[in-house]
Amino acid sequence: MTQRHEQVDIELGDRSYPILIGPGLLSDPSLLRSHVTARDVLVVTNETIASLYLPKLTTALDGKRVVSLALPDGEEFKTLDSYARILDALMDARMNRDAAVVALGGGVVGDMAGFAAASYQRGIDYVQVPTTLLAQVDSSVGGKTAVNHPKGKNMIGAFYQPRCVIADTSTLATLPDREYRAGIAEVVKYGLIYDPAFFDWLEANVEALLSRADAALIHAIRRSCEIKAEVVGVDEREQGLRAILNLGHTFGHAIETAMGYGNWLHGEAVAAGMVMAADMSSALGWLAAADRDRTVKLLTRFGLPTQSPRIGAAEGRQLMGMDKKVLDRKLRLVLLRRLGQADIVSDYPNEVLEATLKQHFG
Amino acid sequence: MTQRHEQVDIELGDRSYPILIGPGLLSDPSLLRSHVTARDVLVVTNETIASLYLPKLTTALDGKRVVSLALPDGEEFKTLDSYARILDALMDARMNRDAAVVALGGGVVGDMAGFAAASYQRGIDYVQVPTTLLAQVDSSVGGKTAVNHPKGKNMIGAFYQPRCVIADTSTLATLPDREYRAGIAEVVKYGLIYDPAFFDWLEANVEALLSRADAALIHAIRRSCEIKAEVVGVDEREQGLRAILNLGHTFGHAIETAMGYGNWLHGEAVAAGMVMAADMSSALGWLAAADRDRTVKLLTRFGLPTQSPRIGAAEGRQLMGMDKKVLDRKLRLVLLRRLGQADIVSDYPNEVLEATLKQHFG
Missing domain, CATH: 1.20.1090.10 (Dehydroquinate synthase-like - alpha domain)
Structure with a gap:
């Protein structure tokens, strides 16, 4: 079942990508199949979002090898340590250069997962599934990824474009x-x-x-x-x-x-x-x-x-x-x-x- | 005093850079002045090379604000921890986006310092001063930077081009x-x-x-x-x-x-x-x-x-x-x-x- 949705195309030459916007997108298997081409996927999320949406996303990614990592929720965990945990998860799952990192969550998850995708084996596919309004209207465009340093926010990171952004408006229903x-x-x-x-x-x-x-x-x-x-x-x-x-x-x-x-x-x-x-x-x-x-x-x-x-x-x-x-x-x-x-x-x-x-x- | 040297120009559009090759280059103030434009510089080196060449390089960079960091020598220290130490040094010295990281040493120093430069504030200037033959003929071209993961070499890094490579052949005299x-x-x-x-x-x-x-x-x-x-x-x-x-x-x-x-x-x-x-x-x-x-x-x-x-x-x-x-x-x-x-x-x-x-x- 394909939901009604709209699409914004971000034109960046060979790094162009679409932003898909609409209700129910993250549980739509055919939409995910056509936009997440990697067979091996690490879904990075946080503990709050995991309980709400991870099962739906995992089900919709049926047929791929999906591994997930739920990090603690909050800006204070946007650290090099959390970044290292994502890299550990990629290594532990023996993900290779054809794998993709999918960020399911708000800006914190997206920033960390994006930087991990940018630097794992010097760059693998990155797909954003932003679940907050802020992340949908801000992190979807611009290619900024980062973690915080104890002495400054967003001091460590990369410019790195996603392959695709899936902005599922249904996820906003559970946003405080x-x-x-x-x-x-x-x-x-x-x-x-x-x-x-x-x-x-x-x-x-x-x-x-x-x-x-x-x-x-x-x-x-x-x-x-x-x-x-x-x-x-x-x-x-x-x-x-x-x-x-x-x-x-x-x-x-x-x-x-x-x-x-x-x-x-x-x-x-x-x-x-x-x-x-x-x-x-x-x-x-x-x-x-x-x-x-x-x-x-x-x-x-x-x-x-x-x-x-x-x-x-x-x-x-x-x-x-x-x-x-x-x-x-x-x-x-x-x-x-x-x-x-x-x-x-x-x-x-x-x-x-x-x-x-x-x-x-x- | 300008030494006799040769130059290879690496053509990469707006990321083009020169490789300068010759004796005595790292102690040549006028050459360094014309190729290291940043006013604030963090020199990353290892303990062995620091004692041999750091004073010469620092002297030749006279007029700039130069901070240095000597890491322990060896592939086993090419880790996320050492990378984090470079970022700490940049933060501690309040280096901003106009600063440069200068890597003085072999491939290990260059790989780590390059990745730190690539990711500090999402990318600042990076200058290589390779002091081993391997680094001069290999790391000078290709833009590969990385650190090791405990489960695999060079698994974490970025493609990032230096502003300039200074291959001082005099440094090879002390190479074992x-x-x-x-x-x-x-x-x-x-x-x-x-x-x-x-x-x-x-x-x-x-x-x-x-x-x-x-x-x-x-x-x-x-x-x-x-x-x-x-x-x-x-x-x-x-x-x-x-x-x-x-x-x-x-x-x-x-x-x-x-x-x-x-x-x-x-x-x-x-x-x-x-x-x-x-x-x-x-x-x-x-x-x-x-x-x-x-x-x-x-x-x-x-x-x-x-x-x-x-x-x-x-x-x-x-x-x-x-x-x-x-x-x-x-x-x-x-x-x-x-x-x-x-x-x-x-x-x-x-x-x-x-x-x-x-x-x-x-």
Whole structure:
């Protein structure tokens, strides 16, 4: 039985791959057969997702040799040790260069499994089955894989493209509400930085998205992946334009760090950070005040925070300055020229940044 | 003071890089300044090489911020743990994306440091300063980096090109005789698989090479790098032609493993393995008996072993079958169609292989 689904083709020459988006995909044997060509497969997942979806995926992969590895769930396990466990599992199962790693889970699982696939025998096939909204709209495009170093996030990794991404919208039904909404923050981001019409569509579809209706989800995920692909496509290795994907992330990084990782979800910090970027963009006379207000209202309707905790302007500034995206100590910020158009800016008046920090961080 | 040196340009589009070959290069500040553009440098080396060449290199890098890490010497330390130590050193020194990793040492140092450079922040500059003949003629071209897994060599790594290779022939003066001769085995290999004129030149320059004369070394290294580049250039990710670089390696792998790693040097096992490949090629009626004899004679003049230890044909066959280069259980061998022309063969009569194994492995 083949489900209704949509497809986004990521064009990268001989590393091109499709993103398949729709309900029930991970339990569809014929779809998996046509997109996972390896006969030997290691499924990497986490303990939470394993109990929900691993049996379904394994059944749908019937006919292949499938080995699975469930790692503990959480960003704190995105380490070189977990990466080594994936490599051990590949070795123990005597997987060769024709094997594939399938990542079943959120961004943490995908990042680790992707780096393991990139480096096992210098690269074997990698298939993503993202089960969180954040992973479906973010990790599906861009080829970033990594693990954390104790002294910095995502410091160890590779650029490595999957053979295929299977974004099964049915898996979002079991996503905790807070995590789901955090994923929406990134969807809103795509409208803000690149596509005012998509922003309009989001405003008109808040209820459908909050009820996780398939049609709305498929459109939101597809458009998010398309936008990310357009932005990344011209800039695969993150020199220029790609940085606009970090809207709200530099401010948000300070919030995440100050509050301790995990207390604010990434998407929540990004939401509050995007409001800071919108405020600063308005103060510079770029973003219309009405569009700044629409941004706050939309995030609020999605149940996302629009006000940073009072971490203190000095503390916040310092945490932003330690962000690894800083080039030569000069703080480049992603700001909005207008709704739907972001820019990377470093020639802003410092007092405007200071006022924004003061207003939000206190 | 700029030394006389030669240069081989490896053409790989935007990943092209030069190999500089000559005496005294690593202590030449102006040469280093023009080829190592990063301001922040981590030099990765081993304890043996550190005492011989690290001060010279550090002095020549004057003006840059140079941090160094000396790892224990030996293949048994080519592990994920050592790799993690390199990443720790990069983090501890707060190296950013503009930094470079310089590998000062043999293949082990280069493989580990290269993989660390490939994966630190998803890739920073990598400069090789190979100090063994083997590393100068083998690791300089091909972009292979890796560490070992407890269950298999080079199982974890990346294809990653250096910015520049600085092959300082003066460093070969301190190389132990046995290790130097093992490096020559790979030089002979390039003649055998690809270039009969180079084989002739080697026959005529045995004494000059054994005395490690600069002019002979420069020619031998340059021609070896050129040949490897031609072979690899049309086949960067090891599907077809590149496999001819493994002449003698499948037989040699069995010898190395049976004797315990380190008891036979890699180049020694390759030398004995090349004789086996030459014998089998002669038995098939491809390689002329006279050219088989010239091969044995040349290796002998270089003080290299031409007879495998008696590890037993059954044992040898099994060890060859476990080689990760085997595709679908079918044993592909690199054999010689004639002197200077290798081919990848899997349709040989099995009894010819068996006779070769019996004759050499006993």
